[in-house]
Amino acid sequence: MEPLILRHGGSIGWIEVICGSMFSGKTEELIRRLRRAQIARQRVEVFKPRIDQRYSQTEVVSHDENALRSTPVDSPEQILLLAAPADVVGIDEAQFFDMTLVDVCQQLANDGKRVIVAGLDQDYMGRPFEPIPQLMAVAEYVTKLHAICAVCGAPANHSQRLTAEEGRVVLGAADRYEPRCRRCFQPPRPSPFSSKEGVPLASPYPDAQPAPPAAPDTPQSEK
């Protein structure tokens, strides 16, 4: 949830995470919160990774073209320097930053800033997409948004890649992805040559070989 008290008083900062699948309205929600802060005459700075150049170099742009001016940066450390005068720091498409973003957000919040981070919580395989899970753990407030499944209309928690491209970062919008629910999501099979992306899940696919039986001392709930 978004905090109801937008100024805790004194110089106490905090972290908010807005996560969810593609087309779930993360950027719109980020913009809504930042606009309200601007109206309250708080100093707002917005950043995004330079890698995301789908729409604009200098604006946070959501799929409905509701835009807010932002600064593209190459690394989270740059945010620390550029955000110094801000009361509120917005970060969009945060899944494209590396894990140093977690420490940077912690530092900003420790310095008394309100930090609002928006990003995908899962990749195209349905795996947690760091650094978002780590940010969710240390954040004071987490909002998980849902899209609508393009197949059945249920709440969608996954981003279905519609092309055969491999690699975790394949930029695109409706031309390459659509939102899917748990039942309709069909992640591609992991390539045996792409293990550097992360440890493959045991069996995320309905038609895959069944996982080996658990050891007798393994609690079922941890499978």
Ligand SMILES: [Zn+2]
């Ligand atoms: Zn569905």
